[in-house]
Amino acid sequence: MKYWNLPKTTDISDMPLAAKVLAARGKSADFSSDCEISDPLLIADMQKAAEIIKTALINGDKIVIFGDYDCDGVTATVMLYRYLTAQGGEVDWLIPSRDEGYGLTAAAVDKLIDMTPELIITVDNGISAVEETRAIKEKGVKLIITDHHTVPEITPQADAIVNPKRPDDTSPCKNLAGCGVILKLIMAIEEDIDGVMEQFADLAAIGTIGDVVPLDGENRAIVKQGLEILPFTENIGLYKLLRQCGFLNEDDDENRLTANALSFTVCPRINAAGRFAHADKAAELLLSESEELAELRANELQTLNNTRRDTENEILEKADVYFGENPHLLSERVLILRGDDWHNGVIGIVSSRIMTKWGKPSIVIADDGVALRASARSVAGFPLVPMLEHCKPLLDKFGGHEKAAGFTAKSENLAELSAMIKTYCAEHFPVMPLDSLSIDKVVREADLSLENVAGLKILAPFGEENPVPLFLLQNCVIVSKKPLKDGKFLTFNVRLESSNFTQKVLCFNCGYSDFLYDINQAVDVIVTLDINEYLGTRSVSAQLKDIRPAGLVQERHFAALQAYESLVRGEKISSNLATRAFPDKADLKIIYGAIRESGGLTADKLFLKIADINYCKFKIALDVLAELKLISYNAAVGGVELLPVSGKVDVEDAAVLKRMKGLATL
Numbered sequence: 001m002k003y004w005n006l007p008k009t010t011d012i013s014d015m016p017l018a019a020k021v022l023a024a025r026g027k028s029a030d031f032s033s034d035c036e037i038s039d040p041l042l043i044a045d046m047q048k049a050a051e052i053i054k055t056a057l058i059n060g061d062k063i064v065i066f067g068d069y070d071c072d073g074v075t076a077t078v079m080l081y082r083y084l085t086a087q088g089g090e091v092d093w094l095i096p097s098r099d100e101g102y103g104l105t106a107a108a109v110d111k112l113i114d115m116t117p118e119l120i121i122t123v124d125n126g127i128s129a130v131e132e133t134r135a136i137k138e139k140g141v142k143l144i145i146t147d148h149h150t151v152p153e154i155t156p157q158a159d160a161i162v163n164p165k166r167p168d169d170t171s172p173c174k175n176l177a178g179c180g181v182i183l184k185l186i187m188a189i190e191e192d193i194d195g196v197m198e199q200f201a202d203l204a205a206i207g208t209i210g211d212v213v214p215l216d217g218e219n220r221a222i223v224k225q226g227l228e229i230l231p232f233t234e235n236i237g238l239y240k241l242l243r244q245c246g247f248l249n250e251d252d253d254e255n256r257l258t259a260n261a262l263s264f265t266v267c268p269r270i271n272a273a274g275r276f277a278h279a280d281k282a283a284e285l286l287l288s289e290s291e292e293l294a295e296l297r298a299n300e301l302q303t304l305n306n307t308r309r310d311t312e313n314e315i316l317e318k319a320d321v322y323f324g325e326n327p328h329l330l331s332e333r334v335l336i337l338r339g340d341d342w343h344n345g346v347i348g349i350v351s352s353r354i355m356t357k358w359g360k361p362s363i364v365i366a367d368d369g370v371a372l373r374a375s376a377r378s379v380a381g382f383p384l385v386p387m388l389e390h391c392k393p394l395l396d397k398f399g400g401h402e403k404a405a406g407f408t409a410k411s412e413n414l415a416e417l418s419a420m421i422k423t424y425c426a427e428h429f430p431v432m433p434l435d436s437l438s439i440d441k442v443v444r445e446a447d448l449s450l451e452n453v454a455g456l457k458i459l460a461p462f463g464e465e466n467p468v469p470l471f472l473l474q475n476c477v478i479v480s481k482k483p484l485k486d487g488k489f490l491t492f493n494v495r496l497e498s499s500n501f502t503q504k505v506l507c508f509n510c511g512y513s514d515f516l517y518d519i520n521q522a523v524d525v526i527v528t529l530d531i532n533e534y535l536g537t538r539s540v541s542a543q544l545k546d547i548r549p550a551g552l553v554q555e556r557h558f559a560a561l562q563a564y565e566s567l568v569r570g571e572k573i574s575s576n577l578a579t580r581a582f583p584d585k586a587d588l589k590i591i592y593g594a595i596r597e598s599g600g601l602t603a604d605k606l607f608l609k610i611a612d613i614n615y616c617k618f619k620i621a622l623d624v625l626a627e628l629k630l631i632s633y634n635a636a637v638g639g640v641e642l643l644p645v646s647g648k649v650d651v652e653d654a655a656v657l658k659r660m661k662g663l664a665t666l
Contacts, residue, residue: 001548001604002359003434003558004526006472007441017452018459021440021469031459035221037193040184042171049144049160050188052119056142057089061118065093066125067283068102068178069274071210071267073124075203076146076179078286080123083186083200092117095279098345104129104136113139122146124178127163130156146181148213173218179207180222201226202233203286209259210267215463223259223461230257237285240298241266259461260468272304275345276311311343315350315364320636327635330358331568333425333432336418338365338372348375348406355379359435363421365414371396372409372417378402381433390424391417426571434558437526437546440469445501447471453529453540473503473525473542475550480519483512490515494525507544516605522550549608560615567620567660578664580614583621587613588651591621595631595640602638624654 007024015023022031041047056063063084067077077093084091092115096108103125109132112120119142126133126145133156136143143158151165162181164174176184183204187196205226208219215223231248233239242248245265247257273282277300285297319337323330335354344366351364354377361378378384384405388398391407394417398407409417425432441447462468473494479502481492490512495502505527507515517523525547532541548554563577573581583591594610595601601609607618622640626633628649632641651657 001557002546003436003554004472004546005436005438007439016455017441017443017447018455020447021456021459024440031216035217037184037187037197037218037221038172040188040193043162043164043181043184044166044169044171045160045162046185046188049146049162049185052142052144052159053084053121053185053189056119057084057087059118060090062090062092062116063119063121064112064115064117065091066104066108066112066120066122067093067095067279068124069095069098069279070124071270071282072178072207074270074274074279074282075207075210075286076123076177076182078283079179079186079200079203080121080182081287083189093283095274095283097278098274104132106132106135108132109135112136113141117141119144123182124148126156126158127161128152128156130154133157146178146185148176148178148181175214175217175219177204177208177211177213177219179204179211180213180219183222197222197225198229202230202235202238205230205259206238206262206266206270209262209461209463210270212263212464214465215259215461216466220461220466223463227257227259227461235286236291237288237294237297240291240294241269241285241301244298244302245269259463263463268308269301269305272308273301275343276304276307308346308349312346312349312353315339315342315346316353319350319354323636324634327637328568330360330635331565332360332422333429334361334363334421336363336365336421338367338414341368342366344373344375347373348377348404351375351377352404355435360432367411367414370411372411372414373406374408375404375406376400377404379433379435382429386428387421387424391420394420431562437470438467439472439526442472442474445496445499448501448503448529448540450531450538450540454531456529468528470526470545471529471542473505473527475522476503476525478517478519478521478523481512481515487512492517494523503540503542505542505544509544514602516602516608517547523547524550524552557615560617561619564616564619567616567663570663572663572665574665577616578661581616581620581664582657582661583617583624585651587617588621588624591618592625592630595625595642600639600641603633603635603640604638606640620657620660623656624651627654627656 065077065080067073073095077095081091081093094111094115100107104122120136121144123146125147127147127149133143137157144160144162145156145158146162148163148165151163151167155161162185164171164176164181183196183200186200187193190196201222205223208223213219230242239248270282273279281297281300285294285301288294288297318339322337335358337354347364347366351362354362354364361376361382363374363376365372365374376384383402384400388395388405388407394409394413396408398405400406456469459469473496475497476494479493479495481490483490488511490507491504492507493502493504505525526545527542528545530541532539563573563581566573591610594606598606598609603622607615610618622633625631628651629643630645630649632643
């Protein structure tokens with residue numbers, strides 16, 4: 001269960017649903033119209049870079065493109081290589097392996113110099129490589145840096161630095177991905193915006209989606225046009241990859257090619273090459289002029305992506321075992337998980353999935369016995385970089401953004417580092433931000449028309465900072481439910497408040513037997529909306545994102561949860577909270593009786609069956625009953641079952657209850 005941020009705007013009934021979403025987000029109606037691509041020469045040093053490249057092409061100079069191993073870097077490298085070779089240039093490219101490290105390392109510079117270029121162009125990297133660029137310039141090689149990452153105080157030596165984040169840059173779009181910067185570089189050389197968009201927007205869209213940059217402004221225009229031309233792409237490798245992902249079949253609906261769909265299919269396959277083999281395989285796929293080679297590389301990426309998925313699941317299974325053996329650790333402010341020789345190519349994805357599952361910032365560490373490589377993911381309101389700045393004395397390298405970061409450190413520093421992170425969190429975030437969902441609109445029957453829901457497509461493409469709209473069906477009643485796919489998923493129907501109108505809701509995030517709610521139960525439901533078409537009939541489709549009992553007072557619920565976690569961590573709570581936090585014999589009797597009557601439920605479903613009980617009190621009661629061996633219960637697993645009992649027990653003898661009561665301040 002997540003915290004729900006309810007919409008602050010009032011309902012304007014005569015507006016289309018899409019307009020109401022824009023109003024809730026504080027955006028104007030022209031957000032949904034096509035954005036124009038601004039003059040590429042507005043980007044600092046763009047004119048200079050274009051002239052250097054034109055001169056190199058005229059002189060027949062050898063040009064080497066130095067890229068990056070992720071989806072953004074690969075697509076950008078391919079775009080620039082395809083363009084320059086089409087102009088008759090003598091061009092080569094180099095992408096480092098993940099093991100060699102990101103960007104212009106000393107080893108990468110040596111490789112580049114060995115390729116005897118007259119001009120080097122970096123793609124999606126280079127802005128922090130001060131020493132490395134100096135080495136390139138000392139060899140008398142011209143250098144253009146194209147990047148989109150934060151510009152440091154000391155900038156590298158180069159003949160041109162094209163980065164919209166430069167302090168002196170006057171271009172309107174500061175959030176271009178690396179491939180977006182390259183797209184505009186090609187526009188500047190070609191002196192043509194529309195023609196370059198037609199030629200390269202497909203690749204630029206995939207790189208932009210893969211880099212998770214905000215999908216507004218020019219990024220929105222790039223992705224929107226890219227999605228429109230993807231079904232007709234002339235890139236053989238890209239076509240084969242789309243087919244590999246299940247798109248572009250004869251009976252395929254082209255509308256399935258969305259930014260969200262690509263982010264879960266095409267982008268991970270391109271990234272898998274750099275994670276589990278070499279990004280060269282992905283670049284060769286997208287550069288292929290042969291159907292046979294394209295088919296081979298697409299199949300290889302599929303295999304690598306399967307390996308990536310299997311590796312993630314193996315680590316996640318180990319995480320479940322770890323937290324199952326140490327359930328008290330789930331009460332920590334930040335979840336820290338380490339493993340021996342875990343594949344560093346997937347720890348970021350694993351960290352994200354752990355954060356999503358438990359609703360807390362997560363740090364996943366791959367430890368080879370000498371060095372730690374870590375990836376962290378966070379919820380809104382808990383920025384990761386200041387935490388890493390605090391830990392800087394123990395780190396070798398670190399960097400990232402508010403909600404995604406990484407670091408390296410020595411293995412011997414792990415215990416001290418974990419303690420430092422805990423201390424930082426306790427001092428700066430005594431009450432941690434909650435994982436949350438932002439609701440765009442509380443919907444009524446009139447909002448759920450085919451016309452209204454179909455109109456939401458004008459807001460696409462959806463992605464970072466333009467998420468799929470979330471809608472709240474408030475105080476509705478479950479009138480039926482049934483399993484799907486042998487109980488792996490389910491669908492249920494709800495009747496809206498004060499209405500005979502019913503809406504079917506699809507649930508793909510839990511199985512039928514795990515669904516906590518019963519027929520005739522009043523619930524609040526968050527859904528996404530779309531149009532489903534089947535056998536020529538169109539209907540409104542709602543997909544579940546979160547659900548909870550109708551009327552739940554979330555501030556009270558989450559305050560109780562945070563009080564319980566404070567007690568588990570051994571931290572004091574106020575006497576005001578304590579009066580409601582600790583169960584007495586009567587509470588324990590009620591909870592024990594509910595467990596006996598239920599015949600085995602998860603803790604969450606058990607809580608829903610016991611009316612009007614403080615959540616902290618409920619959680620402590622389970623701990624007490626488990627300590628006294630009256631029940632079997634593990635917070636990480638969630639199941640609650642009775643155990644055989646012989647003789648009487650005194651619940652007030654439970655050590656956990658005594659310890660927690662001792663933490664209540666007067």
